[in-house]
Amino acid sequence: MKVLLTYTSMTGRNEKIANYLADYLKEKGADVDLEEIIDTDAFGLTDYDAVIVESYTYHDGEVPDEAQDFYEDLADVDLERTKFAVLGSSSKKHIHFGRAVDYFTMQLNSSNGEQVSDSVKIDQDPDEDDFKRVRDLGDRVLKSLK
Numbered sequence: 236m237k238v239l240l241t242y243t244s245m246t247g248r249n250e251k252i253a254n255y256l257a258d259y260l261k262e263k264g265a266d267v268d269l270e271e272i273i274d275t276d277a278f279g280l281t282d283y284d285a286v287i288v289e290s291y292t293y294h295d296g297e298v299p300d301e302a303q304d305f306y307e308d309l310a311d312v313d314l315e316r317t318k319f320a321v322l323g324s325s326s327k328k329h330i331h332f333g334r335a336v337d338y339f340t341m342q343l344n345s346s347n348g349e350q351v352s353d354s355v356k357i358d359q360d361p362d363e364d365d366f367k368r369v370r371d372l373g374d375r376v377l378k379s380l381k
């Protein structure tokens with residue numbers, strides 16, 4: 236079970252969540268590559284059994300600048316039904332709460348990925364309930380690979 240977890244984080248929340256999720260998946264036996272979106276080649280996603288994308292939302296409901304190239308490249312990729320899930324911490328204090336999560340979810344679906352979990356939006360710092368939703372997302376990804 237080869238899983239890519241690619242994330243972007245400016246102030247550290249999504250980095251912390253990504254580390255938590257990667258550790259959880261590894262405990263469950265998955266082979267996880269954890270990397271930042273800026274280092275991720277969208278055309279390499281089909282090397283994985285499943286891909287998890289995690290991003291905050293910036294500006295007025297936009298994909299962060301450093302994730303734009305990856306996001307745009309996804310439009311030219313055929314994911315060949317690679318399983319995927321999307322999550323991200325953003326903030327309800329801003330308009331368009333977590334819209335980068337929606338953008339990635341839509342793009343990965345249009346690029347012929349297979350969504351295996353509802354997307355998870357977290358308001359700023361994750362609480363216990365959020366961590367449970369993160370684990371549930373991980374469980375759904377792993378279940379889809381069995």
Ligand SMILES: Cc1cc2nc3c(=O)[nH]c(=O)nc-3n(C[C@H](O)[C@H](O)[C@H](O)COP(=O)(O)O)c2cc1C
Pocket residue numbers: 243244245246247248249250291292293294295296297324325326327329330331332333334358359360
């Ligand atoms: C200038 C600025 C603009 C933001 N715009 C949005 C936004 O449009 N929608 C949203 O949901 N969150 C927005 N946020 C909130 C961040 O997505 C949120 O703080 C997130 O938890 C940051 O994640 P990180 O710690 O991984 O960088 C914005 C934050 C800043 C500083």
